[in-house]
Amino acid sequence: MSVPYSIKTLAVAGTDKQPKASDKIPIIARPFVSDRAKKTLDIVEKFVEEECIPGDAVFSQQLGLTPDARFRAHPPILEDLKKRARELGLWNMFLPKNHFKEGAGFSNLEYGLMAEYLGKSGIASEATNCNAPDTGNMEVFAKYGTQAQKDRWLKPLLEGKIRSAFLMTEPDVASSDATNISLTMVKDGNDYVLNGAKWWSSGAGDPRCQIYIVMAKSDPGNKNVYRQQSVILVPFDTPGVKIERMLSVMGYDDAPHGHGHVTFTNVRVPASNLILGAGRGFEVIQGRLGPGRIHHAMRSIGAAERALEHFLARINDPRKKPFGKQLHEHGIQLERVARSRIEIDAARLQVLNAAIMIDSKDAKFALKEIAEAKVLIPEMALTVIDRAMQAYGGAGVSQDTPLARMWASGRTMRIVDGPDEVHLLQLGRNENKRGPFLLEKVEWQKKRGEEMAKSYGLQNKDVLQLDREWSKEKSKL
């Protein structure tokens, strides 16, 4: 199929005068970015701004109106954009070069910079085969898969021909603590038989989603609670698997991708479908999550930047003049613009630093930084998007801007991959390990100060220590 439109430069819209994506890389991060990545980054920006964002509107129209239609949809615009992306060399950029030969050869930092731009559009990530949860799933296959598993699933995933889902969260337990996972998985001959329910199985709604990577409880009696789980592959059409319904997010169905509520009734799969081995479920999920959180974070930053762009467009719209002044002439709006600028810029540096930590070693090495990003970025993005919504009034919460949808999507970021509270608790506990040493240090410094004072002939009196017999004095009053 021929591309139904030609790429025009944004020159007509004045792009020439605007800095390119590569110009805007923070100076502190530049030593870590190759020239090739910079060049690709600029292509990503152009692709997103000129083709994907306009394409969002097409995608939306091609989805249909009833839930039934929407979760059967496979909008043609998507395949066209994928073709276009491959032509432009924008494909699988997410697979980090130091770990996978299958990727496009970028570091986590370099891809992170690109992910920011992908996050400005609803379809750009998938158009470049960089969409979650497929990205994390491909990493799982590449890292832990057998050759047979790779051939069967990784290959078509890398080519963007099928989609996948990762089934972990469950409706009946507190899944934020993964040891609670309770979908059962029992060995029966050479097979495993699964029973239970999963939800928030993102991507499961897509008609092209063919493989579920499932976390289940295989060894409930194991004394080590982190060895009770296994991860196993379940093809979507295995008998006993049923998508009960899809879940909405703040009113959005996110079709056709969606978030499935899936039940397993005597679902039988061969033991060869195990990933890494029985009892190694935690290993798999821990190896999977780090970079994905960076991707999410950078996409959220892109969403925040786009919200700010809309914000600025709105307050400079000459048709909108409440009380005789354009919105940008009302001081209250410029303060919000400024705060948004500050908050986005600081947040981005935090994520970029985390990405470099991963690149320098691995995700475990960047545990603290990833958790920090997980908490910091969604709160920042929601704040910025909310300010933009408010500047738009009604249009801000409606279908006329991308803001409401971006807010809804951003809101889930405070929940997915563990709610903020879990990460805050872990960060707090980690930081708290320094406590006993610091107590000792503070007391040492105090004592040291007293010794030093003595060496100067001072008596270590408190500044408000009064040398008098209070009671006697007062009695005379």
Added chain:
Amino acid sequence: MSVPYSIKTLAVAGTDKQPKASDKIPIIARPFVSDRAKKTLDIVEKFVEEECIPGDAVFSQQLGLTPDARFRAHPPILEDLKKRARELGLWNMFLPKNHFKEGAGFSNLEYGLMAEYLGKSGIASEATNCNAPDTGNMEVFAKYGTQAQKDRWLKPLLEGKIRSAFLMTEPDVASSDATNISLTMVKDGNDYVLNGAKWWSSGAGDPRCQIYIVMAKSDPGNKNVYRQQSVILVPFDTPGVKIERMLSVMGYDDAPHGHGHVTFTNVRVPASNLILGAGRGFEVIQGRLGPGRIHHAMRSIGAAERALEHFLARINDPRKKPFGKQLHEHGIQLERVARSRIEIDAARLQVLNAAIMIDSKDAKFALKEIAEAKVLIPEMALTVIDRAMQAYGGAGVSQDTPLARMWASGRTMRIVDGPDEVHLLQLGRNENKRGPFLLEKVEWQKKRGEEMAKSYGLQNKDVLQLDREWSKEKSKL
């Protein structure tokens, strides 16, 4: 005088197990830090933790109790620490290597990393001759001074023998807008005669403060409001100069440094005391402020880190067990620890990036980044310090911890060098310049989406557009 104490390692206090300052440089900043700077940084940390922080208590005792005594004081501990600092090679680190040969040869970034540690103690900056406003004043002399001015004032300043003040803010006008400066300065023969009042003349209280750099209105009739001001040198003992009183900061007098309210009555100085030339006052203050804001910001980050250290010490103090649990076992405290960790880390990266921007060119190039730091860091530091105060209860607001004083000092950071609001306004205006382009872009993208949709045979109907004759239908109801 011999050093009255010997440096002991903090080994007894467990330092060995703790990462050194150089280990904690964010990975993203490392390419910009020389090995020599790393080594110096570790010495700074040791000097601050082992000598300056304990020395704060000595300094406080050597000040005296009455205002009169406190503003005459010159605590011996300070001179001893200065001697010690010079022995350790810690002197004038603030003067950036790419601009001044007189300094210690570090970049703004490298010194910024050190300034964080200096900010943990009340006297470490002066002990290393890196205290404001002398730092900025030395930069002024080095950058714009005549040889005679340098010989007379810069030399003893660089040696830490005298102190200086910068007199800009005035009590009767809105000084946040420097064009309002109204202290008059009239040419009379080869002299200038000054009349008016200044306040918040920081450092003017110090008995060793010998030179005032004064911003005055020399050409009130100039059409260009940025050419009406000049900067001129006024020795402290020039007849007609009077320190009316000192100003307190949240109850602290900051003696002997202090903040002076100074009047000028027919103060006569030779025209050769002009800096840079008549009408060039704005040039001087603009060249002066950038790096200083980075120094302030990094010291504030050090203060926040020290507050967090105290916070952690407190919640691990075994004597403090409300309701049967130590404070760190109450979830509410760990959340605050975690948030503090996140906020400090993101803020630091913001400042380091700004410092590198300055290093790469100059302060003007980093205008946006410096303004961002100016707003972001004090709010962050105040929040972190406040959490620590709260964990301490009464001790937190009293003289028993450094927290209350650090908060008071941090609070002024939202005001000095222009209040937050001025920086927010400027940032907002700057960002707003993108507005018209963005409005055009957003509209271009919308139109483009519609064209693309048409090429797919779609009709650009709204998702909630209903194709029916509403009124007729309803009439039937």
Added chain:
Amino acid sequence: MSVPYSIKTLAVAGTDKQPKASDKIPIIARPFVSDRAKKTLDIVEKFVEEECIPGDAVFSQQLGLTPDARFRAHPPILEDLKKRARELGLWNMFLPKNHFKEGAGFSNLEYGLMAEYLGKSGIASEATNCNAPDTGNMEVFAKYGTQAQKDRWLKPLLEGKIRSAFLMTEPDVASSDATNISLTMVKDGNDYVLNGAKWWSSGAGDPRCQIYIVMAKSDPGNKNVYRQQSVILVPFDTPGVKIERMLSVMGYDDAPHGHGHVTFTNVRVPASNLILGAGRGFEVIQGRLGPGRIHHAMRSIGAAERALEHFLARINDPRKKPFGKQLHEHGIQLERVARSRIEIDAARLQVLNAAIMIDSKDAKFALKEIAEAKVLIPEMALTVIDRAMQAYGGAGVSQDTPLARMWASGRTMRIVDGPDEVHLLQLGRNENKRGPFLLEKVEWQKKRGEEMAKSYGLQNKDVLQLDREWSKEKSKL
């Protein structure tokens, strides 16, 4: 049709032990509440908790799935609940007794207390004929309508037989400033001809909505910008009126009520359709808005209370035990519960006081209090609902709890009836009128203090004023 279910007490669910609605009226408000209102309030609570909230699920199912179906729907549950409400004496409680004989005889305060409970369900307001915008529209008819207008429109509205919409906001101007309204309205013989567009015409989607009350610009040349507008009645089926599309709110279509985008093309209506008279549009909208804002506010408080109920239910759900403890055992959750309790309670008092202000005179008398409620309550409600969403994780943002929908609805409250910013600006300006007096007072008090000090023989020296010749002293150093 017979009621398809019987009202059971909540006794089985333990209600007996819980305080009734009338028990929970804040003590400070009790003198203003009649015994009859208390009795009715308890019936409202029971009706909402036992019939309307369960009915929400039925309503949702009876709506259908396609936009087309949803905006044609007239769910039977609604009519059954209306019948039931009339049996219980719960009908038109909103019409304040001191102004309208047609109502149920309650004050704004008394109805406000009831509105809180109505706000806990999505359909309770309409079930009792107390839903916006019909309430405000009925007030307009009752207050300003001719007898003919009352007979034709008010009567069926009071009986809940038809619905109405108020068309004010426009897509192409900054409607937050109503002087910008630009839909034209030109006299032509005995008719007016209207041209232009309106949006956010809430309720226009309902198949039973038969009358639009339209604000239009009738006299654009009038020097008094507050006399350029008129309000006129436009039956929904007048030729030239077209509902272009419906607007979504954070992903929700709010069907069948909805928010219409409506165009007017040569729409002709007789001049007798004018409300109050030509050029009196501002009078009409000002008389209309006050009590409505109180209703909105109290419903939002009900939503916040319901969110808190869900929050508490969730953290006491024995199936949800992350990290070995139920959620309520994690300190972080109890702090949020406590803050929610505090914020709701203070906000409620603010609104009740505003309602009493209106009751004591009229809405204009309560201008400040209404504006305060308009800003305070939505922010509070959003915060509380967001905390509850977060405690639920995924379920909180999905269709499984009412939280996401309540948040979306609450978010619009920061925009409808004028965005927060307009109310803040007006409040600020009003408060600022005290400024000159206060400046005078502060200066008077200062001078007075100086006089008093003199009478005690004091010299009005500053506490940090040092009596010495600074320069001479220092010279000796």
Added chain:
Amino acid sequence: MSVPYSIKTLAVAGTDKQPKASDKIPIIARPFVSDRAKKTLDIVEKFVEEECIPGDAVFSQQLGLTPDARFRAHPPILEDLKKRARELGLWNMFLPKNHFKEGAGFSNLEYGLMAEYLGKSGIASEATNCNAPDTGNMEVFAKYGTQAQKDRWLKPLLEGKIRSAFLMTEPDVASSDATNISLTMVKDGNDYVLNGAKWWSSGAGDPRCQIYIVMAKSDPGNKNVYRQQSVILVPFDTPGVKIERMLSVMGYDDAPHGHGHVTFTNVRVPASNLILGAGRGFEVIQGRLGPGRIHHAMRSIGAAERALEHFLARINDPRKKPFGKQLHEHGIQLERVARSRIEIDAARLQVLNAAIMIDSKDAKFALKEIAEAKVLIPEMALTVIDRAMQAYGGAGVSQDTPLARMWASGRTMRIVDGPDEVHLLQLGRNENKRGPFLLEKVEWQKKRGEEMAKSYGLQNKDVLQLDREWSKEKSKL
């Protein structure tokens, strides 16, 4: 001594045009306020605005400069204002009429309204003999004292001749949990012997402070941890009592009142000094704290109002025009004014309602409301004061406005009488008791909705439940 100045009306300053205090009582509270209280309230306002606030400057000058002098000071202005207050009938208004005949005959609500105005000045509370901790101490004597104790201590306290302190907090334990109190108190014959340390003994610095009410551990072995403590009277000059030093608050010493750090070494007092009886310490402190928290809260509201007055004065000061506009013309300031107005007004209603709860029964009945006030009001007041400080710039943090001092004092309100965290925890736990019922209710409502749906022939399908065999369909793709 004759009053050294005469009361002038504020008419010159324009007061006539301003509403009086009694005009500003929120309408919702009016039914609870007697005419006599309204009249007294207006006198309080006049006394505070015209005499006490100007008097603050005199008081400050009469204190002296050295700690030694300041804690010996007994400023004459205070005694003159007390005389004046008694003339005006403003004396002991705090003692609630329904409990004590010794007071001025006002309810807690009525006194609360007056306390707001007292809180605007630093000395007005003491000038009317309504200052903490004497108020609470007098309540203890009046409520629990023997006739002998009353004669000896209550009488001079009521006459304002002596001052008192309540010694509860200890430096070495977590006193926020009063069961940790560890100062020992051992029976020895007819005496008790006390050993240990107390701090934050507010008022102990005053030369006129003659009696300490001390909470001590008398029965450490008691199984009931709430019966281990006793409260006993210790005259200030009992041998073994030593004021070690005074504590500063954010840099302020609060002299001569102050906050003492006091040690007890074999301090012997007769058993007849016991209050209420051995082991009844908790009873005493619980009966004491409630109304005091309301007083603190209302004074804080007064401080916030005064801060807002200064804020408004500042932004209308014609001398302060940054960037060509007065501060009130910068939108950012008016938003802050408006938010301050909203927050103060809502907070006040919360406290007034709590006061009425106490009046209607007792402090225990108002447990929840008092705790809510304890958390809500200081945070509000600090926010408002901070905004005012920021509008002033340097003057805001210095001695030139009352703002810095008010902030410091307000900051301690988040700590005294138990830190916020303790109250939040208690409020959270209390509210959480509803949890199990609410879980049951929510589930009942869900089931009920399903039953109702069935009665309508609906199938309780989820809105996103798709009726198809997903796997088979997809297989065909």
